[in-house]
Amino acid sequence: MTLFNELGLHDKIIKAVDDMGFVKASPIQEQVIPFAMEGMDIIGQAQTGTGKTAAFGIPLLSKIEEGSTELQSIVLAPTRELAIQVSEEINRLAKYKNINALPVYGGEDIMKQIRGLKKRPQIVVATPGRFMDHMRRKTIKLDSIHTVILDEADEMLSMGFIEDIETILEEVPNERQTLLFSATMPPRIKNISQKFMQDPKHIAVKNKTMTVDTIDQKYIELKEKDKFDALCRLIDINGPELSIIFGRTKRRVDELSEALSIRGYEVEGIHGDLKQERREKVLRKFKRGGIKILVATDVAARGLDISGVTHVFNFDLPQDPESYVHRIGRTGRAGKNGISYTFVTPREKEHLYAIEATTKRAMDKVPMPTEEQAKNARYKQAAEKLISISEKTQTEDIKEAAKLILEQYDALDIVSAALKMMTKETSNAPVKLTEEAPLRVKKKPQRSGYSRNGERSRNFPSKNRNYSGGKGERTGHNKNKQYNKKKATS
Numbered sequence: 001m002t003l004f005n006e007l008g009l010h011d012k013i014i015k016a017v018d019d020m021g022f023v024k025a026s027p028i029q030e031q032v033i034p035f036a037m038e039g040m041d042i043i044g045q046a047q048t049g050t051g052k053t054a055a056f057g058i059p060l061l062s063k064i065e066e067g068s069t070e071l072q073s074i075v076l077a078p079t080r081e082l083a084i085q086v087s088e089e090i091n092r093l094a095k096y097k098n099i100n101a102l103p104v105y106g107g108e109d110i111m112k113q114i115r116g117l118k119k120r121p122q123i124v125v126a127t128p129g130r131f132m133d134h135m136r137r138k139t140i141k142l143d144s145i146h147t148v149i150l151d152e153a154d155e156m157l158s159m160g161f162i163e164d165i166e167t168i169l170e171e172v173p174n175e176r177q178t179l180l181f182s183a184t185m186p187p188r189i190k191n192i193s194q195k196f197m198q199d200p201k202h203i204a205v206k207n208k209t210m211t212v213d214t215i216d217q218k219y220i221e222l223k224e225k226d227k228f229d230a231l232c233r234l235i236d237i238n239g240p241e242l243s244i245i246f247g248r249t250k251r252r253v254d255e256l257s258e259a260l261s262i263r264g265y266e267v268e269g270i271h272g273d274l275k276q277e278r279r280e281k282v283l284r285k286f287k288r289g290g291i292k293i294l295v296a297t298d299v300a301a302r303g304l305d306i307s308g309v310t311h312v313f314n315f316d317l318p319q320d321p322e323s324y325v326h327r328i329g330r331t332g333r334a335g336k337n338g339i340s341y342t343f344v345t346p347r348e349k350e351h352l353y354a355i356e357a358t359t360k361r362a363m364d365k366v367p368m369p370t371e372e373q374a375k376n377a378r379y380k381q382a383a384e385k386l387i388s389i390s391e392k393t394q395t396e397d398i399k400e401a402a403k404l405i406l407e408q409y410d411a412l413d414i415v416s417a418a419l420k421m422m423t424k425e426t427s428n429a430p431v432k433l434t435e436e437a438p439l440r441v442k443k444k445p446q447r448s449g450y451s452r453n454g455e456r457s458r459n460f461p462s463k464n465r466n467y468s469g470g471k472g473e474r475t476g477h478n479k480n481k482q483y484n485k486k487k488a489t490s
């Protein structure tokens, strides 16, 4: 356990970190920061939501010359939203330093970006395609770059940015430090690192599982046609603060968000075909709680750090186990608890096994929720709302009006009516969801030494077994809590 003031950081950074509410360095931070400050190339791997951004952001800021007018570093990220988020986090860390990070991404007016670049930021956080654009236009100067960071490198590769990244890495000065980060590291990352990094130090935070323990991972086996009802019921029963639902395709995301709004949920969809402005607007709305449910494709949610996401629903299984890790990693971040539900159709069971084999964690099978349970949950929420209103002092005139009603009508009838009014309207309005074909099995997943018949024969730790006290006591044993944010004081 390391405190930030034990890492030899500049006072201004320690102060900024403190303002952000960080007390202790997370494991990836305490391992990466000292080596990165020595100037070494690093491949950093740690579970989702464990602070990889600050793990590269802090040493980066320690190296940037304050007040300089030269571009000294580029951070490459796979999506536009991530570029914005990472540059915001770097700017927060740079609060007391005269250093600026500028996000530069596709879909935003290039002239606006050129104006931003003229203000001479020392750090640019970019998507590869747009960075290439600026390189060609010579609106970005590369000669003073001494640090390159690749965030979510594996996603950039699978999105087909490999050539862009290679070109960028060939053009920036050779005398540089290169840092590469992700929660998952498929073997193809090796090629990039061998070609473009110098004797990189591989820092992987060792964990038994690839997913954090703070996420309660469940799955439901159901038919394709039952998925939508199951989803609505789960939302009603769980009452998530904020939740993200993942669909496999853009069409799926559109149809699902439309269907959910028909059923009375406040929801928006996000995927790569939407205009950039719209994507940013939807995310901002979701972040401030203006909508509670976000329906997304994998790409749209990579690396996103939104506090308050309590539930992730995998409406469709992801294409590969790595995507599963990143998807559910939108919850259970920075030591907080989260729940994920994954829908599996009978023909897709092999994919579930492949996911479990990768994460080294068995998901808990739960039954399909019933309409009865959903209804009761809706009534319970309505009753809670009603009671909380009744606990606030009511004015005399409203009490008088109530008295009059109770003199004439039966109290049970009146409370029932009030409850009915407060209960979320459900509708059976028809919704359109085009059936998704089940995922095809690419290769046989390894299942050696592990059987699904009975929990005990599994080799992977099921979440419940990690804690002797059972589910209810999990919070107290949560080892990730060690770097929890301190409570806001104001």
Ligand SMILES: Nc1ncnc2c1ncn2[C@@H]1O[C@H](COP(=O)(O)OP(=O)(O)OP(=O)(O)O)[C@@H](O)[C@H]1O
Residues within 6 Å of the ligand: 021, 022, 023, 024, 025, 026, 029, 046, 047, 048, 049, 050, 051, 052, 053, 054, 182, 183, 302, 303, 304, 305, 329, 330, 333, 334, 483, 484, 485
């Ligand atoms: N030392 C710390 N103490 C408390 N909170 C922290 C600490 N470091 C980072 N955080 C917070 O934890 C959250 C997750 O961090 P971050 O987004 O960097 O995770 P990540 O490891 O990059 O996850 P992903 O793999 O999903 O991209 C952020 O809100 C961040 O501000």
Ligand SMILES: [Mg+2]
Residues within 6 Å of the ligand: 052, 053, 151, 303
């Ligand atoms: Mg990240």
